[in-house]
Amino acid sequence: MNWLELHIDTNHQGLETVQALLSALDIDGVVIEDETDFQDFLEHNHEYWDYVDEDLSRRMEGLSRITFYLEAGEAGFAKMGEVRMALEQLKQARQDCGTLLMTLENIRDADWENNWKQYYKPMEIGRRLIVIPQWETAEPGDRVPLYLDPGLTFGTGAHATTRLCLTALEELVKGGERVLDLGCGSGILSLAALRLGASSALAVDIDDKCRTAAESNAALNRITPERLQVRIGNVLTDETLRNQLGSGYSLVLANIVADIIIALAPDVRGLLSPEGRFLCSGIIDSRAEETAAALSAAGLEVLERREDNGWFAFICRERH
DSSP: OOEEEEEEEOOOGGGHHHHHHHHTTTOOOOOEEHHHHOOOOOOOGGOOOOOOOOOHHHHHHTTTEEEEESSSSHHHHHHHHHHHHHHHHHHHHSSSSOOOEEESSSSOHHHHHGGGGGGOOOOOTTTEEEETTTTTTOOOTTTTEEEEOTTTSSSSOOOOOOOOOHHHHHHOOSSSSSEEEOOTSSHHHHHHHHHTTOOOEEEEEEHHHHHHHHHHHHHHTTTOOTTTTEEEOOOOTTTHHHHHHSSOOOEEEEEEEHHHHHHHHHHHHHHEEEEEEEEEEEEEEGGGGHHHHHHHHTTEEEEEEETTTEEEEEEEOOOO
């Protein structure tokens, strides 16, 4: 049996987050190299050596890395695609986890960068949607088709956090809603809401690549620029952008991570219409209670919790 050896470069602070991400994808057998542990070992074990190899010290400097192994076959490539997409989401949401560069031994990086696409197939999600990759053909039947090319952004529908949002949108979108999508990635949630009957969506992300991806995907689904607008910036730090968002949204979406959702919580009520709903996801199970408490402290009532493979989504409204 052949194996693929994969490495994810992070930093000491990001190790726990990346481990949780991999664990949620059923990858638990990992090897961790951490500069902090290495330096601590050097500091407290001087009696065991006369010198330290300079090449080893240089290699470990600033490095925290997680290594894991996948079978070199169809299942391994499919799982590698899931990890790639989950890392892209983490890159969008967190700036404190290092490079999050994933590299691969035993196969050229250029191969896996494209080969994962062959395992991303049309997906029926919930009762109404079918997500169809742009390079695939599928007969949607009586489902609402959503055509997608995620490019280098996060958002394909394959990850549990996105599935949670999509199935919730099937119930929340009744027709005519005004939607705000924070951390839009490929635009998948905005586009799904529009395809399900929302009237307009404003999609926001910190990465300019998301503008290209979301606008391209809108064109694939014949959604006009009047219905989907994309803006780039950080709503937590850019006051001008925050003021431009306005208020009165029927749906505010945030498929990000717990830390960002907690930081956003105090602003959500000001974005919602009186009967609006806040749908947030990307919350790992170990952060669910903390996130729920932060939402409650911000004056939001959690109406429903949904869980998929260790990830949570909350549907909230302003507490009356």
